[in-house]
């Protein structure tokens with residue numbers, strides 16, 4: 425059984441959806457590292473302080489139910505807006521932010537069996553993970569998924585705008601200098617464009633149990 429599972433890939437590839445289900449089926453802890461970058465971005469947006477000031481004294485917690493806490497306040501919903509998505513991609517470029525969150529993420533991974541998703545988990549955060557998955561899908565499909573997700577949550581959504589923002593985030597996340605979005609050499613590539621959530625989950629479960 426693979427005890428430490430790393431899932432990386434671009435925005436909207438289905439990382440958090442499938443990782444949550446896999447974690448529940450295997451009884452593992454799910455760690456959403458994107459939520460941590462989002463929490464940093466939310467604090468910057470709310471306080472108007474510099475990223476340096478914000479990161480110096482910040483407390484980010486993820487609970488077992490998937491709730492996200494920023495300095496003791498629940499921010500699970502607030503971190504999912506398009507504005508915070510843009511901000512997260514921006515703060516994720518800063519070396520000192522990555523250093524702090526990477527340390528926190530490694531510490532979280534020492535607490536038993538985990539499935540952690542993000543952009544640099546297999547390459548930087550947990551290079552010794554037992555199983556590395558790189559989830560991807562076409563930009564059209566990823567934009568369609570985000571569009572449906574935002575609509576379902578009651579946010580006004582424009583498909584073309586979302587596609588543009590996802591393409592921009594892809595570019596920014598994969599071209600940044602520090603820990604860019606990249607597939608680890610020993611990762612398994614899973615293109616989810618034409619797969620259902622259940623099909624992707626089944627593939628990962630098979631790999632985890634191999």
Ligand code: DC
Pocket residue numbers: 435436457458459461462509512513516541542543544545593597
């Ligand atoms: O997975 P997400 O969309 O919630 O991530 C939000 C942003 O955080 C994304 O644009 C890139 C950044 N991120 C990162 O750089 N490294 C991670 N391990 C996770 C997220």
